[in-house]
Amino acid sequence: MTPPPIRIDALVVGGGVAGLFTLDALVRAGRNALLVERHALGLGQTTSSQGILHAGVKYALGGVAGDDAEEAAAAASLWKAMLAGLDSPDLSGLRTLASHEFLWRTAGLLGAAGMLGARLALQTRPEVVAQAERPAWLTGVRGEVFRLGEVVIDPRDLLDRLRAPHAERVALGEVTALTAQGSSAAVTVAMPEGPLRIQASQVFLTAGEGNEALLALAGQQANEPMQRRPLRQAMVQGRLPWVFGHCIDGAKTRVTVTSDETSRGVVWHVGGELAERGPALDEAAFLDHARRELMACLPGADLRGAEFSSYLVQRAEPRTTSGRRPASVHVRATGPLVTLWPVKLVMAPRAAAQATAASVPPAAGADGRWPTGVPRPALAPRPWEEATWRRLD
Numbered sequence: 001m002t003p004p005p006i007r008i009d010a011l012v013v014g015g016g017v018a019g020l021f022t023l024d025a026l027v028r029a030g031r032n033a034l035l036v037e038r039h040a041l042g043l044g045q046t047t048s049s050q051g052i053l054h055a056g057v058k059y060a061l062g063g064v065a066g067d068d069a070e071e072a073a074a075a076a077s078l079w080k081a082m083l084a085g086l087d088s089p090d091l092s093g094l095r096t097l098a099s100h101e102f103l104w105r106t107a108g109l110l111g112a113a114g115m116l117g118a119r120l121a122l123q124t125r126p127e128v129v130a131q132a133e134r135p136a137w138l139t140g141v142r143g144e145v146f147r148l149g150e151v152v153i154d155p156r157d158l159l160d161r162l163r164a165p166h167a168e169r170v171a172l173g174e175v176t177a178l179t180a181q182g183s184s185a186a187v188t189v190a191m192p193e194g195p196l197r198i199q200a201s202q203v204f205l206t207a208g209e210g211n212e213a214l215l216a217l218a219g220q221q222a223n224e225p226m227q228r229r230p231l232r233q234a235m236v237q238g239r240l241p242w243v244f245g246h247c248i249d250g251a252k253t254r255v256t257v258t259s260d261e262t263s264r265g266v267v268w269h270v271g272g273e274l275a276e277r278g279p280a281l282d283e284a285a286f287l288d289h290a291r292r293e294l295m296a297c298l299p300g301a302d303l304r305g306a307e308f309s310s311y312l313v314q315r316a317e318p319r320t321t322s323g324r325r326p327a328s329v330h331v332r333a334t335g336p337l338v339t340l341w342p343v344k345l346v347m348a349p350r351a352a353a354q355a356t357a358a359s360v361p362p363a364a365g366a367d368g369r370w371p372t373g374v375p376r377p378a379l380a381p382r383p384w385e386e387a388t389w390r391r392l393d
């Protein structure tokens with residue numbers, strides 16, 4: 001005999017930063033919520049993220065009309081409260097890689113104009129850093145250097161901490177059927193012991209790029225078109241200083257560098273305009289270009305003996321008419337399906353709060369749990385943990 005479906009208030013599909021914040025917010029709001037992850041928590045965007053809690057600089061520099069520096073600043077203050085343990089979820093103790101970043105420019109008129117734009121548009125006023133106070137790796141940078149109050153966190157530690165209080169609610173499985181039925185949704189999840197049927201008042205789609213196929217499964221793809229924007233991020237490993245900052249040229253962030261430690265030294269994770277243009281190049285051409293860009297932006301850095309690598313990753317977002325980054329988080333309910341794309345990691349708690357505000361009241365008898373013994377997903381690796389490295393000198 002087929003067992004009855006597991007009845008719950010909410011099923012969250014996808015365990016990246018959006019899914020885990022949403023699970024936490026729903027549970028705190030009194031909903032009986034479960035989460036299903038297909039591969040590993042945060043695989044795709046979250047564990048590729050540079051972990052910068054943008055306070056507006058990128059939005060100010062992006063030059064995209066409608067970009068919301070104010071929303072970014074509001075999100076930054078929410079993070080400040082969570083990191084201090086003054087708001088929920090309590091993220092005090094989260095592994096923080098940097099308490100601030102630097103902003104500097106490459107020589108030339110364009111660089112100067114971009115810097116001026118950034119200073120005018122920024123919510124958080126950057127502080128000028130005197131020559132004597134600059135880190136050694138900024139030696140050789142001409143022009144002003146600023147310190148920005150943008151915190152950089154470890155996104156994988158974030159996932160770990162978000163999951164911890166809800167570990168029993170998180171399972172590894174594949175959604176094979178998803179049907180909206182009036183005011184609830186019927187979901188089938190493939191598990192090693194056989195398929196599980198779930199009846200949920202709502203299903204929250206937080207699967208990043210995977211949302212597209214899930215929406216297609218539910219016949220809703222046309223209502224929620226998605227776009228992918230590819231990046232090729234560079235990575236450099238060796239005896240390097242810890243670098244956190246944005247090198248500006250014109251209205252562009254030429255490179256954004258964040259750092260972490262590995263068993264072989266320090267690794268730089270490099271994004272910005274370099275990564276936006278990267279998908280058009282093959283890896284060898286890209287790495288040559290990346291090395292030149294880093295030498296131009298960080299003339300004081302010694303890259304001798306360093307190893308280089310890169311990886312391709314897709315950003316997944318609601319489709320915009322321009323094809324550029326949407327200005328804001330995306331949370332939309334269509335019947336019992338709620339689709340989320342936070343657009344930035346820093347926006348994920350705000351997206352989760354919006355999704356929870358769109359949740360229906362708890363239903364009587366919706367008290368289902370995952371059966372004991374279901375598999376649990378691991379945390380996805382950081383990109384440099386699986387990289388193939390090459391020396392360029």
Ligand SMILES: Cc1cc2nc3c(=O)[nH]c(=O)nc-3n(C[C@H](O)[C@H](O)[C@H](O)COP(=O)(O)OP(=O)(O)OC[C@H]3O[C@@H](n4cnc5c(N)ncnc54)[C@H](O)[C@@H]3O)c2cc1C
Binds near residue numbers: 037049207315
């Ligand atoms: C290189 C890079 C750097 C970035 N740097 C920053 C930064 O510094 N600051 C910032 O604010 N933002 C940054 N971002 C953006 C940020 O990382 C993303 O906006 C955010 O991580 C998206 O989270 P998500 O949970 O929606 O998606 P994802 O992190 O992609 O998570 C989706 C999850 O769903 C799972 N999944 C997929 N399909 C299914 C399915 N069918 N069933 C079940 N599970 C499924 C995946 O395995 C994954 O675990 C960066 C993005 C990239 C790519």
